[in-house]
Amino acid sequence: MQASVLPFMRSLPTASSVSPNREVRARWRKHARGAMLGLALGDALGATVEFMTPREIRQQYGRHDRIRGGGWLRLPSGAVTDDTTMALALGNSWLASRNAPNEEDYARAFDAWMRSKPVDIGNTVRRGIAHFRRTGQAWVPPSEDAGNGATMRCSPIALALLGAPADTVARATLAQARVTHHNPLTDAATLTVVNMIQAGLSGVGIRAVMQQAHLLVEAFPLFRFRTHKVENPSGYIVDTMRVVLQAIDLCDSFESAVVDVVNRGGDADTTGAIVGTIMGALHGEDALPERWLKELAPEMLSRCSEQADALIERSPAWLLGL
Numbered sequence: 431m432q433a434s435v436l437p438f439m440r441s442l443p444t445a446s447s448v449s450p451n452r453e454v455r456a457r458w459r460k461h462a463r464g465a466m467l468g469l470a471l472g473d474a475l476g477a478t479v480e481f482m483t484p485r486e487i488r489q490q491y492g493r494h495d496r497i498r499g500g501g502w503l504r505l506p507s508g509a510v511t512d513d514t515t516m517a518l519a520l521g522n523s524w525l526a527s528r529n530a531p532n533e534e535d536y537a538r539a540f541d542a543w544m545r546s547k548p549v550d551i552g553n554t555v556r557r558g559i560a561h562f563r564r565t566g567q568a569w570v571p572p573s574e575d576a577g578n579g580a581t582m583r584c585s586p587i588a589l590a591l592l593g594a595p596a597d598t599v600a601r602a603t604l605a606q607a608r609v610t611h612h613n614p615l616t617d618a619a620t621l622t623v624v625n626m627i628q629a630g631l632s633g634v635g636i637r638a639v640m641q642q643a644h645l646l647v648e649a650f651p652l653f654r655f656r657t658h659k660v661e662n663p664s665g666y667i668v669d670t671m672r673v674v675l676q677a678i679d680l681c682d683s684f685e686s687a688v689v690d691v692v693n694r695g696g697d698a699d700t701t702g703a704i705v706g707t708i709m710g711a712l713h714g715e716d717a718l719p720e721r722w723l724k725e726l727a728p729e730m731l732s733r734c735s736e737q738a739d740a741l742i743e744r745s746p747a748w749l750l751g752l
């Protein structure tokens with residue numbers, strides 16, 4: 431290297447000279463863990479009452495607010511379902527390489543996940559992974575199918591790309607979605623959830639988080655949520671998002687929002703998972719109920735915490751102090 435270049439190079443800011451202080455990083459870590467553990471807690475709580483109506487839930491449990499397993503999958507207490515394990519598979523595809531994964535990397539991660547015989551798998555997800563196995567193509571063609579499977583698993587993108595430019599975040603969000611889902615409503619909802627998680631992680635507060643929801647409604651009025659209370663949501667992303675947004679809009683704590691949404695029944699593990707992720711990102715791991723964390727399978731507790739740490743520590747925000 432020529433000596434004349436050196437003074438100039440030394441004057442460039444380095445990652446360490448502009449990196450955020452310890453307090454900011456500690457906060458990001460807590461909120462990243464809040465997102466990944468919140469996902470698992472919402473999934474584990476909701477799985478008990480998936481496919482039940484609110485009336486059936488009331489008759490059987492009163493207010494369902496305890497992680498206890500069971501449900502149609504007959505889960506042990508503290509077990510999670512595809513919502514969490516698929517997100518972890520997506521997160522692992524990030525941690526397996528230095529660069530951002532491409533669509534094939536996501537498809538291979540989901541393929542490996544399906545081979546691990548998950549306890550549950552949605553129809554659209556199964557079809558998309560089968561399409562990849564059959565054709566080698568990691569993108570499914572455009573479809574009328576607007577299920578919630580691409581949205582439930584998106585949290586690792588939000589963590590790994592905190593501080594990245596919006597178009598980078600959007601490209602990664604859609605690349606992971608395309609393996610199984612290709613629909614404008616699922617695209618819009620998945621991007622919205624990633625943006626809500628990032629707003630939560632950034633510490634800008636509930637108004638900034640909800641602003642993303644209002645932008646979604648502006649673009650697609652079908653998602654209107656300030657209406658009558660929606661119950662028994664299906665796996666259709668519009669139904670799912672309306673109850674998710676109602677719960678986040680009206681509840682001011684992690685626990686109250688997750689309990690609210692799962693007691694509406696229907697696709698309760700997924701609505702619980704999405705609300706848990708967003709509210710966990712917003713309020714951080716200290717806001718997660720201790721009794722739920724104690725009940726969560728220990729292996730899941732450590733996998734979610736470790737992945738949250740590893741993902742947030744490779745984000746542009748963490749590395750460059752953006």
Ligand SMILES: [Mg+2]
Nearest residue numbers: 511512513699
């Ligand atoms: Mg599930």
